[in-house]
Amino acid sequence: MNIVVGVSDMKASNDPAGILVTYSLGSCIGIAVYDPVARAGGLLHFMLPESALDQAKALSRPFMFADTGIPRLFKAVYALGGEKRRMRVIVVGGSQVLDQKGFFNIGKRNEMAVRKIFHRNNVVIDYQDTGGNTNRTIRLFLETGQVRIKVSGEAEIAI
Template sequence: IPVLFKQSYQLGASKKNAIVKIAGGSQIMDENGVFNIGKRNHLAVRKIFWKNNVVIAAEHVGGNVNRTVRLEMATGRIWVKVSGFGEIEL
């Protein structure tokens, strides 16, 4: 994540104009939560953004469902297709 932001800033992106949305962090292979990998990844991502003063505008995380993310490059709109629930816009 830090490398992605560093390269984005080098290409002209600005932190104040960044709109960050995250998806994922499911417990697909660990339904009993023994390892909590999805939750740990989610907390790690939030910590990185918090330390860098980056606000997360929207998120769809956790649970035990598969997700597919679709990004419309021209507008920056993001949709998350969630197994059994359809598609939602973040």
């Protein structure tokens, strides 16, 4: 059963029948986390690096921003029995789809925000597929923890 994670959204679950999926990650970033012991995982799809860009939106839509969404993603999986030391972490997206000339660099700024937050919190990225100029879709299979990534114009790969 697909559990769709929209833009500026996050879902966490331990339902073995669940498949967390987010579509068309361009400059946005998708972060999948999974604890194989608790068999719980979560998926975040954020748009922008810092909530300071719009404090009012950060309060009403915390998953829109890396600095407010990422902590909530981890806390949601902790609430399902997950532990940070066991979590597998996958980062996908951050491309330059709508900004081919790199004027705004939203994708790169999103990626740098993830790295900064993870560095401060001692989180290791197990797999990363970021940058470029293509859209990506990510699926997290909660029964096994397998992650599949589909890059626009390429075959889906299993991580």
